[in-house]
Amino acid sequence: MKNFLFRCYLRWMKFLCVFTGMVDSKVVILNGAGRSGSNGYVFYKWMLLNHPEMKTVLVEPWPSSHLSWATWQEIASARWIITTHQPFKVKKHQINIQLWHGVPLKRMGTMANNTKRRDNQRNEKLWHTTADCVASSSDWYETLMSSCMGIESRKYRKIGFPRLDALKHPIISRDELLKDLFKAENVDPKAKIGIYMPTFRYEMESADIMEQIKAGNFFAFADFDGAALNQALKEQNTYLIVKLHPWEMRLFDNLASHYSNIAFLNNDYLNEHDYDLYELLGDTDFLMTDFSSIYFDYLLLDRPIIFIDNYLDQYEKTRGLLMGPYAEITPGIKAGSQAEVLAAINQPDSAHWQAERKRWRQLTQQVEGDYCQNLFDYMMRP
Known part of the structure; x- marks a missing residue:
């Protein structure tokens, strides 16, 4: 019931934000990975340091039903929406880059023993319709992710994961x-x-x-x-x-x-x-x-x-x-x-x-x- 209500909340907020204009230089990072190897958070820090000309906004925790209206306007006005968990964007012309939060060793989605078919089908549809780019590290990673989430191969880009920069320094x-x-x-x-x-x-x-x-x-x-x-x-x-x-x-x-x-x-x-x-x-x-x-x-x-x-x-x-x-x-x-x-x-x-x-x-x-x-x-x- 909670999941259903939260999906209704997201649809309502998207509807309210539909007329918010987009800014090409704005990047919003929806960080659901906290501080435990978060691609989104590491990239956020890098953007602030290396590209102050871009407007980069960090939204956390995500997902949340307690975001302010000002935060929703930031999300709606961004050209780029970067996510660490499920793909998300407010408008069709926004670009969602999916960084995910780990290389899958455990079964998830369709492959997991403890998930429901209806939920898996909903998630696969979400990846199909919302994710524009899925960051990848290898062919092997793409095979594992697609087996779980049904992601089309054309969505992957071998650009690696920002969190790995932090390992080296x-x-x-x-x-x-x-x-x-x-x-x-x-x-x-x-x-x-x-x-x-x-x-x-x-x-x-x-x-x-x-x-x-x-x-x-x-x-x-x-x-x-x-x-x-x-x-x-x-x-x-x-x-x-x-x-x-x-x-x-x-x-x-x-x-x-x-x-x-x-x-x-x-x-x-x-x-x-x-x-x-x-x-x-x-x-x-x-x-x-x-x-x-x-x-x-x-x-x-x-x-x-x-x-x-x-x-x-x-x-x-x-x-x-x-x-x-x-x-x-x-x-x-x-x-x-x-x-x-x-x-x-x-x-x-x-x-x-x-x-x-x-x-x-x-x-x-x-x-x-x-x-x-x-x-x-x-x-x-x-």
């Missing part, structure tokens, strides 16, 4: 990151910084998993022991950043970690400093994730990735993965327990995994150059 130093998140100073330069970023686990529909996370077991491991984990990390000269999905972070009563070598990275920190998560990832030495597509982007850094697979069977049953077997499509050590995680962190990066990361990087990243510049050049083409 960390906005602060490693020392500053350690000081901000861990209150640590004069840290051994050889110390490692890892980040754990799981996918949205609520959709596994398991009360047990949510209870474990709420209790502080952010891995949802059967052998989880926070104090022991922290001590082992300390002995391994390693700091671990935990970046959970925003919904999961709300389960914690206190986001401030009482551990010396484990810190929670939440959206408040990113928003207060005007950072995107990807502007910090370049400072890390390894990534831990489960079924999140972030690992495809992290391949550009060519650093170790540890894959947490303790709920693999349950996730494949509930939503599913677009490819498999999981062990063959994930170029890194697999860990299903705290003991295995600590062993993986302590293991040197092997030539085997380096070769696997290179193979997957070549498959998924066929676009080079500055990605924000690629997008701008596409927009300004004759």
Whole structure:
């Protein structure tokens, strides 16, 4: 019912904005990706710095039923509407550029196990009628996206994703990151910084998993022991950043970690400093994730990735993965327990995994150059 009412709201606002004139130099970015690897937010910052002659407006959160009339007029008067989730524009002659918010590893749309046919058909029609350009990184990406959303091949443009520019240029130093998140100073330069970023686990529909996370077991491991984990990390000269999905972070009563070598990275920190998560990832030495597509982007850094697979069977049953077997499509050590995680962190990066990361990087990243510049050049083409 809420989705139906919101669609009615969007139609009504479009009707009210129909007579608003368009400005060729105006770009509106509808950012639904927050600060967790948002193509829209990274491109917005780049536009402000590099093209002040353009009027670039950031609208967030999106979608929202609480936007002001002035904001709707900004949206309606823009020539360019850039989206990170579903395509959107107010008028036919506006140009929608769809950046999406991740390379799909998890099933979605038509391919997902937990979606409805009517919703999938509505979404496919929306992509067909509204998206003018879909940013792409490779043939492989286009195949996955089209299998889920029914996107026509003519809509893709291999311009890459703006968020990847942020990977190459960390906005602060490693020392500053350690000081901000861990209150640590004069840290051994050889110390490692890892980040754990799981996918949205609520959709596994398991009360047990949510209870474990709420209790502080952010891995949802059967052998989880926070104090022991922290001590082992300390002995391994390693700091671990935990970046959970925003919904999961709300389960914690206190986001401030009482551990010396484990810190929670939440959206408040990113928003207060005007950072995107990807502007910090370049400072890390390894990534831990489960079924999140972030690992495809992290391949550009060519650093170790540890894959947490303790709920693999349950996730494949509930939503599913677009490819498999999981062990063959994930170029890194697999860990299903705290003991295995600590062993993986302590293991040197092997030539085997380096070769696997290179193979997957070549498959998924066929676009080079500055990605924000690629997008701008596409927009300004004759």
